[in-house]
Amino acid sequence: MGKWTRRALLSVGGVVGGGLVLGISEIAFAPNRLGILPPPSGDGAMLTVWLRITPEDAVTVLVPHCEMGQGVHTALAMMAAEELDAEWSQVHVQEAPAEPAFANAHVLRAFLPLEIPPLLGRGFDYATFKVAQWVGLQVTGGSSSVRGTGHHGMQVAGAAARAMLIQAAAVRWQVPAEQCIARRSRVLHEPSGHAASFGELADEASRLAPPVHPAFKSPSQYRIRGTSVQRVDIPAKVNGTARYGLDVVLPGMLYATVRAAPVFGGKLAAVETAAVEAMPGVKSVVKLEEAVAVVADGYWRALKASRALQPQFTDGGHGEVDSAAIFAAQAEALSGQSFGKAGKEGAGAASLEHAARQVEAEYRVPYLAHATMEPMNATAHIVDGRCEVWAGTQDPLSARKVAAKAAGIAPDKVTFHNQPLGGGFGRRLPGTFDYIEQAVKIAKAIAPTPVKLIWSREEDLQHDYYRAAFVARFQAGLDAEGRPQTWVSHFNGASEALAARPPYQFKDLELRTTDVHAHVREGSWRSVAFSQQGFFIESFMDELAHAAQQDPVGYRLAALGHAPRHRAVLEKAAQLAGWGTPLPAGQGRGVALVEAFGTIVAEVARVEITADRQIKVHQVTAVVDSGEVVNPDTAAAQIEGGIVFGLTAALYGQITIDKGRVQQSNFHDYPLLKLADSPRVTVEFIRSGAPLGGMGEPGVPPIAPAVANAIFAVTGRRLRELPLQANLLSGKS
Amino acid sequence: MAISFVVNGEARSVDADADTPLLWVLRENLGLTGTKFGCGISACGACTVHVNGAPVRACVVPIATLQGASITTIEGLAPQDAPHPVQIAWIAQQVPQCGYCQSGMIMAVSALLAHNPNPSDEEIAAQITNLCRCGTYERVRRAIRSLAPGAGGSHG
Ligand code: FES
Ligand code: FES
Numbered sequence A: 001m002g003k004w005t006r007r008a009l010l011s012v013g014g015v016v017g018g019g020l021v022l023g024i025s026e027i028a029f030a031p032n033r034l035g036i037l038p039p040p041s042g043d044g045a046m047l048t049v050w051l052r053i054t055p056e057d058a059v060t061v062l063v064p065h066c067e068m069g070q071g072v073h074t075a076l077a078m079m080a081a082e083e084l085d086a087e088w089s090q091v092h093v094q095e096a097p098a099e100p101a102f103a104n105a106h107v108l109r110a111f112l113p114l115e116i117p118p119l120l121g122r123g124f125d126y127a128t129f130k131v132a133q134w135v136g137l138q139v140t141g142g143s144s145s146v147r148g149t150g151h152h153g154m155q156v157a158g159a160a161a162r163a164m165l166i167q168a169a170a171v172r173w174q175v176p177a178e179q180c181i182a183r184r185s186r187v188l189h190e191p192s193g194h195a196a197s198f199g200e201l202a203d204e205a206s207r208l209a210p211p212v213h214p215a216f217k218s219p220s221q222y223r224i225r226g227t228s229v230q231r232v233d234i235p236a237k238v239n240g241t242a243r244y245g246l247d248v249v250l251p252g253m254l255y256a257t258v259r260a261a262p263v264f265g266g267k268l269a270a271v272e273t274a275a276v277e278a279m280p281g282v283k284s285v286v287k288l289e290e291a292v293a294v295v296a297d298g299y300w301r302a303l304k305a306s307r308a309l310q311p312q313f314t315d316g317g318h319g320e321v322d323s324a325a326i327f328a329a330q331a332e333a334l335s336g337q338s339f340g341k342a343g344k345e346g347a348g349a350a351s352l353e354h355a356a357r358q359v360e361a362e363y364r365v366p367y368l369a370h371a372t373m374e375p376m377n378a379t380a381h382i383v384d385g386r387c388e389v390w391a392g393t394q395d396p397l398s399a400r401k402v403a404a405k406a407a408g409i410a411p412d413k414v415t416f417h418n419q420p421l422g423g424g425f426g427r428r429l430p431g432t433f434d435y436i437e438q439a440v441k442i443a444k445a446i447a448p449t450p451v452k453l454i455w456s457r458e459e460d461l462q463h464d465y466y467r468a469a470f471v472a473r474f475q476a477g478l479d480a481e482g483r484p485q486t487w488v489s490h491f492n493g494a495s496e497a498l499a500a501r502p503p504y505q506f507k508d509l510e511l512r513t514t515d516v517h518a519h520v521r522e523g524s525w526r527s528v529a530f531s532q533q534g535f536f537i538e539s540f541m542d543e544l545a546h547a548a549q550q551d552p553v554g555y556r557l558a559a560l561g562h563a564p565r566h567r568a569v570l571e572k573a574a575q576l577a578g579w580g581t582p583l584p585a586g587q588g589r590g591v592a593l594v595e596a597f598g599t600i601v602a603e604v605a606r607v608e609i610t611a612d613r614q615i616k617v618h619q620v621t622a623v624v625d626s627g628e629v630v631n632p633d634t635a636a637a638q639i640e641g642g643i644v645f646g647l648t649a650a651l652y653g654q655i656t657i658d659k660g661r662v663q664q665s666n667f668h669d670y671p672l673l674k675l676a677d678s679p680r681v682t683v684e685f686i687r688s689g690a691p692l693g694g695m696g697e698p699g700v701p702p703i704a705p706a707v708a709n710a711i712f713a714v715t716g717r718r719l720r721e722l723p724l725q726a727n728l729l730s731g732k733s
Numbered sequence B: 001m002a003i004s005f006v007v008n009g010e011a012r013s014v015d016a017d018a019d020t021p022l023l024w025v026l027r028e029n030l031g032l033t034g035t036k037f038g039c040g041i042s043a044c045g046a047c048t049v050h051v052n053g054a055p056v057r058a059c060v061v062p063i064a065t066l067q068g069a070s071i072t073t074i075e076g077l078a079p080q081d082a083p084h085p086v087q088i089a090w091i092a093q094q095v096p097q098c099g100y101c102q103s104g105m106i107m108a109v110s111a112l113l114a115h116n117p118n119p120s121d122e123e124i125a126a127q128i129t130n131l132c133r134c135g136t137y138e139r140v141r142r143a144i145r146s147l148a149p150g151a152g153g154s155h156g
Helices: A026-034 A072-084 A106-115 A118-135 A145-173 A198-206 A299-308 A323-335 A348-354 A396-407 A434-445 A457-462 A494-500 A528-547 A552-560 A564-576 A632-651 A703-715 A724-730 B022-029 B085-092 B102-115 B121-127 B137-146
Strands: A009-012 A020-025 A047-053 A059-063 A091-095 A180-183 A186-189 A194-197 A254-260 A268-270 A282-287 A291-296 A340-345 A357-365 A377-383 A386-391 A414-418 A451-454 A470-478 A484-492 A508-514 A587-596 A599-609 A615-625 A680-685 B002-007 B010-015 B048-051 B054-057 B070-072
Touching: A020 A145, A020 A198, A047 A145, A047 A198, A059 A072, A072 A091, A072 A145, A145 A180, A145 A186, A145 A194, A145 A198, A186 A198, A194 A198, A254 A299, A254 A434, A254 A457, A282 A299, A282 A434, A291 A299, A291 A434, A299 A451, A299 B022, A323 A470, A323 A484, A323 A508, A340 A494, A348 A470, A348 A484, A348 A508, A357 A528, A377 A434, A386 A396, A386 A434, A396 A414, A396 A434, A434 A451, A470 A528, A484 A528, A494 A508, A494 A528, A528 A552, A528 A587, A528 A632, A528 A703, A552 A564, A552 A587, A564 A587, A564 A599, A564 A615, A564 A680, A587 A703, A599 A703, A615 A632, A615 A703, A615 A724, A632 A680, A632 A703, A632 A724, A632 B137, A703 A724, B022 B048, B048 B102, B054 B102, B085 B102, B085 B137, B102 B121, B102 B137, B121 B137
Parallel strands: A059 A091, A254 A451, A386 A414, A484 A508, A615 A680, B002 B070
Antiparallel strands: A009 A020, A020 A047, A047 A059, A180 A186, A186 A194, A254 A291, A282 A291, A340 A508, A357 A470, A377 A386, A377 A451, A470 A484, A587 A599, A599 A615, B002 B010, B048 B054, B048 B070
């Protein structure tokens, strides 16, 4: 693939089959673009994007992100194809292999600047790069793929390739390049009538130096971006041919399933294996540190055998912990005098005493599981000192490292085949690859036979990395007219500060944190801290509006101050939802407004409380400002899906702990929203032209507070704890 | 035990423990991995196939009960080059997200429409109880409605 250079863009000639192959090196690209960074040293630069044009006119875009249904392969390819001016039907997408050369540092660029003051932002690229290089990130999460890789990588690759093709044509025809244009995979010189396809020019183009600062189209010239092209991954998902991790088949492969220590932190103490090893089809019982695995010639036999085992596990000293104790420990910490400060504006909490009126409330949310439809699984094969792994992850590079460590070999001896994901939502992010580690260790024990490890749903729900259970307290000071002047929140989890700052203006504000964690494994869950803070902040804001006896929409608008994008989103949602118009008895509306990952979303829920106190969400109206919308239909699908995901959590979702372990085990006691309970959803976009925001997660946070606020509108009861259905019935508030 | 049945129009025999659920026989013995595993307790519908034309959840049907049965999986719903109307509607409405639940969803919907080509919203809600964690329900409804007689086909 040619020698690495220090250039921003690499053109690689002489590849098999010919054509133009163009890559972008992040480390070299960033300094050229921003003009502030030192050149990279050594051969360690990372490529984030590859683009190839074959002599047959096929355009292939190599995408360093996994597809989990968010349409990222399509959206990223659209961004490259747009700048390239390619014919969309000739564009193909391929996921980049898990090699360091494809690590996507752009993700960090898109994600981190949110948290740093603008002045530091310029110097931040380099630090970002260092971090990414060090961690070896190739991660899909944080709604960042399109914002990061798309904006900084795909777009540049497309524009550079177009410039090179045009240059090649100009040389061939002996005409000025400025007179040539690219259109639908062809270069045209209108004055002379010359025309050639991209494929015809690709070889010549590949011999040119790529431009360092290729010119971009203006948005008004977009032909592909902003249209609802169909997703490239869908056809295989309607006929059963999409191959998820669970579907990988290797010759001679065996099947395994595990039972892990039920109490987090527990270890396998003892297990009697002889009787189980004699069961039909059972090949081996493998003892791992925290689990015991059964290997058999089929999953069903492995499962039956694993159920017949009576393993003994230690409990790491956590065998008496329950949810009540976990909440109590957090509440106690919140009552203590020592806390961290995640933010302070004006006089902070001190100004509360001058308020004409104070409002206080405590909120809490339970642990939640991801419950991806595809249970955790991985297939591993160790032979001749090498290891191959097949699994769906949101970060194949760090999964590869986990596999290498488990196999006891160097990462470059591991080949990781990332598969389409049957759901991610944060469960398949770095730090949560226990299933890969287990599969590799089992494969090592039975090497050289390949093995597919499949977790039962019970194992999956009880060994997740859960969305954190979380207690938070809020205090507000209102002036004589009921306007919010002071906002004080105190919550658990120091890293949650970004999500804790409401979008409203306050004279004085203070965000206090404590950091108390139980033994329960915690992880990222679609929309991370925004899912909890969104519920708290937008519910409490509703409380303030009612305390001030003002309309919740009007009250928020007044509190937003100069925030034109937020105002426009909220006003539009209220208008589309018919805010303030009469509803049948037993129904009410609730609203919430949350900005997350650069995208502002307002949702209005129309909710009915039935005679037997069931919560029925009839309609959700969502208005979204993500700056630009690359693929409107896919973007709408992400918001629709986010609302359903958030609504499951709002209405039913809870993982509870008893005797140190998770009580729920399958969908009968961890129910998901069904079609029958799923509201009508309307999604409307505002194209404000602001920097591109994320789409996979921002739809989630507003729905829980919107529904809780609607329940208040109907019943006058303020539910301050999720899930709402159980708490409405129990009478707690 | 040995079982003979018809799968996607072909006579097949397999040898498996009598209590093995159909799901695992399809996936592991017959290599038909389009049918998915989600829960194993008949709670999610990811494993839905047709047995003698009726939708069943293959994760809880012991193979011993299927002697002589006729089974259709997502792979056999229609030839790949001539997709079933439900599959066409699914593409037109861009229903799948991660897609993992969609084999089961499509099998459940195709079974419903075979008996009731124009189901009411209530009938759809009562019959289509498959879980979709990605939350594609709105589009599932839209796609089903687009298939109703007189709805203008699957292009709506
Ligand atoms: S796997 Fe059969 S219903 Fe869930
Ligand atoms: S499309 Fe992902 S679970 Fe339904």
